[in-house]
Amino acid sequence: MSTPHPDHDDAAGIRHDDAAGADRDDAAAAPRRPDERPPTTATPFADPDAAARYADGPRRLVPGLDALHRMTGLLLAEGAPDDARILVLGAGGGLELRHLAATQPGWRFHGVDPSGPMLMAAEQHLGDLASRVRLQEGYVDDAPDGPYDGAVCLLTVHFLPEDERRRTLEELRRRLAPGRPLVVAHHSIPGGSAEREAWLGRFAAFGISSGVPAGNAEQGLRAVGTKLPVLTPEDDERLLREAGFRDVGLFYAAFTFRGWVASA
């Protein structure tokens, strides 16, 4: 996520690409034809320069990002063992991976993301911690079957239209051992159009208060409001349940963002 920009930005990632790509680890899945790609619209994430700058963006735009990472780790640790295998979907940039790997020395991670540049940024951000992380270029379907002891998907599923989002959540649940935790967080905006506008305005104000130029923040606000298939928190919770998750619990609410923990 970079500073909102008229062409390719995003205040939590607007443009998407359909980057096909080879796996970056041994668990390679067969390459898929472009017409087999899920209907996502991924990226400024295909732009290597934007990906290299990614780490700065979320901290300016996502209120409480560090606490979100810490809560994510604590929630996963409630339901995962000390030697857990954790699946991270939308792992590009490596921010949550770095926090989780640094705080849980016994955990190993499989990170999946369709953007090669974002995976390179993750590798760089991880530094020595990368030895416990496998990065794979692809979508959830390309990830190994697991079963995993926990799964994480941060700032990602707001890019997915409802049907694809439900399917992606189902595929995550299928890769989790029964009872193991999923943590998700993304844009999820309550209310009708007036309330929604108010929350988007607050989201832009937060960016401006973090140093994002006002014009860029306004662009980001419009992009989130018009280009992303953002759902209401009620619909997000419904999709988690429809995907087969139980014990769906809200743990994070920060202007336009919400986060949930749920059990497979």
Ligand SMILES: C[S@@+](CC[C@H](N)C(=O)[O-])C[C@H]1O[C@@H](n2cnc3c(N)ncnc32)[C@H](O)[C@@H]1O
């Ligand atoms: C805003 S970034 C979030 C990255 C990271 N999770 C974080 O919290 O910093 C969104 C990421 O989702 C990836 N992405 C887009 N569509 C995706 C999909 N269908 N499945 C998995 N990842 C996707 C993008 O390539 C990008 O790396």
